[in-house]
Amino acid sequence: MRCIILFFSLIFVLNTTAQTDAEVLKSIYTTSLTNGYSYQWLDHLSNQIGGRLSGSLNAEIAVEYTKEELEKLGLDKVWLQPVMVPKWVRGAPEFAFIETVSGSTTNVNICALGGSMPTPIGGLKANVVEVKSMEELKTLGKENIEGKIVFFNRPMQPEIIQTFEAYGSCANQRYSGALEATKYGAVGVIVRSLSLRQDDFPHTGSMTYGNLPLSKRIPSAAISTNDANTLSTMLALNKDVKFYFSQTCKQLDDVKSYNVIGEITGSQFPNEYIIVGGHLDSWDLGDGAHDDGAGVVQSMEVLRLFKELGIKPKRSIRVVLFMNEENGLRGALKYAEVAKQKGEKHIFSLESDSGGFTPRGFSFDCNDANFNQVLGWKDLFKPYLIHYFEKGGSGADVGPLKTDSNVLSGLRPDSQRYFDYHHAANDTFDAVNKRELELGAASMASLVYLFDTYGLVK
Amino acid sequence: MRCIILFFSLIFVLNTTAQTDAEVLKSIYTTSLTNGYSYQWLDHLSNQIGGRLSGSLNAEIAVEYTKEELEKLGLDKVWLQPVMVPKWVRGAPEFAFIETVSGSTTNVNICALGGSMPTPIGGLKANVVEVKSMEELKTLGKENIEGKIVFFNRPMQPEIIQTFEAYGSCANQRYSGALEATKYGAVGVIVRSLSLRQDDFPHTGSMTYGNLPLSKRIPSAAISTNDANTLSTMLALNKDVKFYFSQTCKQLDDVKSYNVIGEITGSQFPNEYIIVGGHLDSWDLGDGAHDDGAGVVQSMEVLRLFKELGIKPKRSIRVVLFMNEENGLRGALKYAEVAKQKGEKHIFSLESDSGGFTPRGFSFDCNDANFNQVLGWKDLFKPYLIHYFEKGGSGADVGPLKTDSNVLSGLRPDSQRYFDYHHAANDTFDAVNKRELELGAASMASLVYLFDTYGLVK
Numbered sequence: 001m002r003c004i005i006l007f008f009s010l011i012f013v014l015n016t017t018a019q020t021d022a023e024v025l026k027s028i029y030t031t032s033l034t035n036g037y038s039y040q041w042l043d044h045l046s047n048q049i050g051g052r053l054s055g056s057l058n059a060e061i062a063v064e065y066t067k068e069e070l071e072k073l074g075l076d077k078v079w080l081q082p083v084m085v086p087k088w089v090r091g092a093p094e095f096a097f098i099e100t101v102s103g104s105t106t107n108v109n110i111c112a113l114g115g116s117m118p119t120p121i122g123g124l125k126a127n128v129v130e131v132k133s134m135e136e137l138k139t140l141g142k143e144n145i146e147g148k149i150v151f152f153n154r155p156m157q158p159e160i161i162q163t164f165e166a167y168g169s170c171a172n173q174r175y176s177g178a179l180e181a182t183k184y185g186a187v188g189v190i191v192r193s194l195s196l197r198q199d200d201f202p203h204t205g206s207m208t209y210g211n212l213p214l215s216k217r218i219p220s221a222a223i224s225t226n227d228a229n230t231l232s233t234m235l236a237l238n239k240d241v242k243f244y245f246s247q248t249c250k251q252l253d254d255v256k257s258y259n260v261i262g263e264i265t266g267s268q269f270p271n272e273y274i275i276v277g278g279h280l281d282s283w284d285l286g287d288g289a290h291d292d293g294a295g296v297v298q299s300m301e302v303l304r305l306f307k308e309l310g311i312k313p314k315r316s317i318r319v320v321l322f323m324n325e326e327n328g329l330r331g332a333l334k335y336a337e338v339a340k341q342k343g344e345k346h347i348f349s350l351e352s353d354s355g356g357f358t359p360r361g362f363s364f365d366c367n368d369a370n371f372n373q374v375l376g377w378k379d380l381f382k383p384y385l386i387h388y389f390e391k392g393g394s395g396a397d398v399g400p401l402k403t404d405s406n407v408l409s410g411l412r413p414d415s416q417r418y419f420d421y422h423h424a425a426n427d428t429f430d431a432v433n434k435r436e437l438e439l440g441a442a443s444m445a446s447l448v449y450l451f452d453t454y455g456l457v458k
Numbered sequence: 459m460r461c462i463i464l465f466f467s468l469i470f471v472l473n474t475t476a477q478t479d480a481e482v483l484k485s486i487y488t489t490s491l492t493n494g495y496s497y498q499w500l501d502h503l504s505n506q507i508g509g510r511l512s513g514s515l516n517a518e519i520a521v522e523y524t525k526e527e528l529e530k531l532g533l534d535k536v537w538l539q540p541v542m543v544p545k546w547v548r549g550a551p552e553f554a555f556i557e558t559v560s561g562s563t564t565n566v567n568i569c570a571l572g573g574s575m576p577t578p579i580g581g582l583k584a585n586v587v588e589v590k591s592m593e594e595l596k597t598l599g600k601e602n603i604e605g606k607i608v609f610f611n612r613p614m615q616p617e618i619i620q621t622f623e624a625y626g627s628c629a630n631q632r633y634s635g636a637l638e639a640t641k642y643g644a645v646g647v648i649v650r651s652l653s654l655r656q657d658d659f660p661h662t663g664s665m666t667y668g669n670l671p672l673s674k675r676i677p678s679a680a681i682s683t684n685d686a687n688t689l690s691t692m693l694a695l696n697k698d699v700k701f702y703f704s705q706t707c708k709q710l711d712d713v714k715s716y717n718v719i720g721e722i723t724g725s726q727f728p729n730e731y732i733i734v735g736g737h738l739d740s741w742d743l744g745d746g747a748h749d750d751g752a753g754v755v756q757s758m759e760v761l762r763l764f765k766e767l768g769i770k771p772k773r774s775i776r777v778v779l780f781m782n783e784e785n786g787l788r789g790a791l792k793y794a795e796v797a798k799q800k801g802e803k804h805i806f807s808l809e810s811d812s813g814g815f816t817p818r819g820f821s822f823d824c825n826d827a828n829f830n831q832v833l834g835w836k837d838l839f840k841p842y843l844i845h846y847f848e849k850g851g852s853g854a855d856v857g858p859l860k861t862d863s864n865v866l867s868g869l870r871p872d873s874q875r876y877f878d879y880h881h882a883a884n885d886t887f888d889a890v891n892k893r894e895l896e897l898g899a900a901s902m903a904s905l906v907y908l909f910d911t912y913g914l915v916k
Contacts (some may be wrong), residue, residue: 030617158893159488196893211638357815358872360843384619385818387845414816414872416893435616435654435874 018240019415021453024348025446027379028305037304039434040164041069041297042356046287046429054115054232054324055255055282059185062280063258066296066321073304077265081256082336085324087255088115090284091248094221098234099125099242107163110228111202112247113174113191114327115209116220122218123148124188130235134172134180141164146185149243151235152177152313153192153228156419163196163415164354167422170194171205178220179210189220190226190243196417200224204283206327221245248338259331264305266452268314273339274348274451275318276302278446279325279397286427290418293429294356294437296321298411301441303450313452315347325353329396336400348451350409350444351395355421356437357413361388362447364408373457374407379448388412407456411444461793476643479838479911483904486763487842490900495762497892498525499755499813504745504887505658511572511742512782513545513713519714520738524754526778528720531762535723538716543782545713548571548742549706552679556692557583557700564692566685567744568648569660570705571632572785573667574678582607582646582677588693592630592638604643607701609693610635611650611686614877621654621873622812625880628652630662637668647678648701650686652877657680659882662741664785679703687820717789718779720761724910726772731797732806733776734760734902737783737855746883748876751887752814752895754779757868758908759899771910773805780855783811787854794858806909808867808902809853813879814895815871818903819846824865831915832865844901845905846870865914869902 032038045052045062063080070078094112097105105304112118127146131137132154137145152173159333160166171194178189193203202222209217223231234241251315260280278295299319323331328365339346350362364371371391379391394408399414402408413436421427490496503510503520510517523537528536549662552570555563570576587603590612595603610631618624629652636647651661660680681689681865692699718738724730736753740746757777764771781789795802808820819839822829829849836847852866860866871894879885 029619033616036755158491161487161897163893358874368513385846388843416816416892416897421890432876435621439619 007318012082016041017361019350021380024449027309028445028449029384029442031305031308032438033435034447036301036438036441038297038301038441041300042289042293042432042437043429045293046289046297050287051284052288054085054257054281054327056284059323060256063260066260066271066280066300070260070300070319073262073307075262075264077301078262081261081334081338082229082256082258083323083330083332084254085257087252088327089250089252091250094245094247096243096245099233099244101232101240103237106230108230109200109202109224110190110221110245111204112224112249113207113220114204114283115207115251116247116249117217118217118248118250119188119246123244125242125244125283127240128235130232136386137154137180137184142184145181147187149188149190150181150186151190152229155192156194156196158196163419166196167194167419174205174222175207178218179208179212182212182216182218186218186247188218191220191222193222193225193275194258194422195225195421198225200226201426203422203424204285205454206413207422212431219427221247244409251434257323259323259335261318263318264303264306264313264318266315270316271345272315272455273318273344273346274315274448275320275346276350277320277322277397278352279331280321280327281324283326283423285423285425286421287428287429288427289353289432290421290427291423292325292353294432294440297439297446298352298437302445305445311449315452315455317448317452322402325397332397338400346401346406347456348407349398349401350411350447351398352411352440352444353395353397354411354413355418356432356440357415357417358436359386359411359413359440359443361386361412362409363390363392363394363412364407364409365392365394365402365404369457370407381446384439384443385386403458411440413440460754466702479908482854482907485767486903486907487900489763489766490759490896490903491893494759494896495900496755496895496899499758500747500751500890500895501887503751503754504747507780508745509742510738510740512543512715512739512745512785514742517715517739517781521718524718524738524758528718528758528777529608531720531765533720533722533761535721537719539792539796540709540714540716541781543713543715543788544786545710546785547708547710549576549708550652552703552705554701554703556689557702558692558696559696564688566688567658567660567682568679568703569662570707571649571665571678571680572662572741573665573709574705574707575675576708577646577677577704581702583702584645585698586701588694595623595638595642595816600642601717603639606737607646607648608635608639608644609689611690613650614652614654616654624654625652625877627766631663632663632680635665636676637666638678640670640674644676646676646703648679651680651683652754652880655878656683657702658684659884661880661882662743663881669698677705679705708759714780717781717793719776721774721776722761722771725770728774729775729800729803730913731776731802731804732773732906733778733804734808734906735778735780735855736810738779739782739784741784741881743881743883746885747887748813748879748885749781749881750811752890752898753810756810756895756899756902757788759779760903763903773910773913774895775906775910784857790855797859798905804859806865807852807856807859807915808869808905809856810869810898810902811853811855812869812871812873813876814890814898815873815875816894817844817869817871817898817901819844819870820850820867821850821852821870822853822865823850823860825863827915828865839901839904842897842901843856867905869898871898
């Protein structure tokens, strides 16, 4: 009898809890969709501020703007966390053309890769050698490469359904292409833009020279997918075509910048932290609406929804707007360093850095027990068409917070269009849909609510 | 022992089958994404032909174009199925303004609803009464409505996650608004556009006058959401503002048009039919890329993928490009009528008429046994991020084929952006993403493949 009573009590408790959670989620989604702030914040970030490259004036304006907006929300604390960041400037617009042996030229669309050296004043003109991989570079060797521009032209594979995977399998060309090509005496590097579309936009992104001395560093640029095809075709017809490009970018000394942080302090477990974040810096070609303005405003919206709905969290919930994800990750490293120094226990860290598209779910970097806990919440998300709960990566900015017992997670929006805009001049406010952005913010707030309510399983 | 052998044999058979199906699906997706025709067909339909209103020259050109393209695929049969369709023409661009009591005017964006009467020559100017529902209309009654323009202004609810549901709960204003308002002596009807965005695009769509005699029919137009808000605000300030609109649209006599049909005849069960279709007609304001150019080219692509991959179906598989879904459904009714006359057994009918966005899954109108069969295939779609398998509606064009024992289905793409474009001038080719379109086509081909391979459970 006692067992039966206990059993029914348990059923009752479970039912009550489940119903309450469902109701809270409904209020979160409804508020985000009918009275959300995320879209108007993104409008300001994109259209009034614009691209926010680390160390730029725009990045500093964005720091001030988001701090002021967070201060309006009545959080318990809002502060700036200082961090030194690299400052790279693009300089004058790049210029490039393909020159045939007869001397006729075809202008093409390029942009310097982030962190690249400039070309010599007056530009650089050389023969071109096209490769699809680092292995091919090695096989060709110094005799075929010295004095030439290496053209990395391995396209992203359209048949890979998860576009981030297609991106991952090509990104080494952009990141390490110059470093590798230098070994064989190349004088410059041109990289096919990492996009699944055929269009005229060059896509920038970070690159490395490793420990190469300044004198060995060669200029590196991205070329649009259309122009990559043109260059490849012209090379196939005559390998003696030349490529010319000019860029005046420059790496300056590090400058001081900030992570922007806001907190609602927990009522029961104030030293258990849940964070939600995106990165405030962006590349400079567009206005960084998808990468990562969307993640910034969605993360701010999570805390605003808590305040607006009067949800008083048990644990401390922070929004962290990381500086310098794109070309240094300095903000993320600083945040993790300070958290460690202070002994702050970060139990759950959620990042949105995959664009402001319709949310499909989340990926989780955690142990099996915690993943099973999350799977138990999956049905709560079904009315919102959130189906994807998988183990996987989280995000670059929350990555340094990883421990054996905590949970890192990344919002997983539909990714089919993401690389159409990624790091290019068309990553602008008009490419973000209001509802899709708001659904993402509500999904994040809902997951944060559940982790705050139940904490981590032991 | 025998049981054990049987058991293992069964496991083996199941495994072999599952692997083969998985491989076929992979080849279908890969081909659609790397070598698909859907996007180039849509480019032609949208940019070379354009809007395809039933009875228009463009609709006839589209019939010829798609027939020719299907003929190039080497199907077993391609033919045109004649059907009489209504012919409504928009006439000169509509013009409208709001006039204050002091006589100042504000121009607003409207479009005649499909099937509407024209205004009198020189336009129609009258006082306005704003309502949110048919009940409110009834409550206001003749004394408040006679001689006025009724302004239906119930917005789609953003908090409804499934946008088609939000649309469904507002569409009666557009479809029946004029018919209802006439009962109370209204002289015209203006309807808030059925869109979840705030913008300047009016969205057309079908409307009815029921059995009203011609002399009782009043002109009806849609107004953009921005202008609906302006009108509502101005009415709140002063209920004596007037609304003027002019439209010269006209309903002409029915004309002959066609469904376009292509077939691969089944090798084992030629009189079991599987059809896949969309509607070839569209509204006239945009080029009908999402509604339903996408469904047309995806359906064509299903048969092309079968041919290209050498899949020889057991059952007869047809692509049906229906004419006149938007303002009559005449093509669908004709197809079903002829199918019935000929005793063709349609076991599975799949429609794509929800836009060319990332596919999320399918909804199924069928009995439990057949639905359980479908659920057994769900895991095969997981690598393609197709999660949504639910009972529900299928589509207007396949609806007339419903029996107790067959399966109707609708492709369910992500719908968050659909009503941004639906029936408006911005429903254009550039709003369709190539990958998203191709993923939809591959999902449809995969489901058709499975139904062809396994047939219906008894």
